[in-house]
Amino acid sequence: AQKITQTQPGMFVQEKEAVTLDCTYDTSDQSYGLFWYKQPSSGEMIFLIYQGSYDEQNATEGRYSLNFQKARKSANLVISASQLGDSAMYFCAMREGRRSSASKIIFGSGTRLSIRP
Amino acid sequence: GAVVSQHPSWVICKSGTSVKIECRSLDFQATTMFWYRQFPKQSLMLMATSNEGSKATYEQGVEKDKFLINHASLTLSTLTVTSAHPEDSSFYICSARGGVSNTEAFFGQGTRLTVV
Secondary structure, three states, X not given: OOOEEOOOXXXXXXXXXXXXXXXXXXXXXXXXXXXXXXXXXXXXXXEEEEEEOOOOOOOEEXXXXXXXXXXXXXXXXXXXXXXXXXXXXXXXXXXXXXXXXXXXXXXXXXXXXXXXX | OOOEEEEOOEEEEOOOOOEEEEEEEOOOOEEEEEEEEEOOOOOEEEEEXXXXXXXXXXOOOOOOOOEEEEEEEOOXXXXXXXXXXXXXXXXXXXXXXXXXXXXXXXXXXXXEEEEO
């Protein structure tokens, strides 16, 4: 069963507008972590933001914020004031189980974000 | 953030040969490293988890004898694609966790393998 679902294969957004990338997840663990990564055309995976399942506040990192709705099992990424350099693939990911270096991280199918000038 | 270096960044090899990809954590000790495979326009699929000094744990459907993983030290893991075939052509990327932060996984730059 798919555990990370990203329903938007592609999105186009006008520069300077905010954009929300959707992510829902499925897990039976009480302790888990949620990540967003950006992958530009070069292929590298750039860590953007992290939300722990027990974190009460939504995570924020600069222009990135994570809209964490635990009961709905959603972890949407919000990018404010989008820039041309934001054009890339964005992956939602989840670490199941307690925070441990051995806990594997699984990825959603990704959303290709394109910013229009 | 911590630095993970993956080498080579791209490689072209002949069908039937073996290719080794290295993943190094440069400024922290990686107790665990993960190897992913990514086909064009698709997501990252976890292939295996390697722990220093022990055998790797492979995901279902991944051939152990085809994709040899060695995690000989806390800073180095290698993936060897043995007897490569054109269908093995893909983007392989490693990630490492450990050190002070176990929260995020740090990724290498990836290796684009083309088997001709």
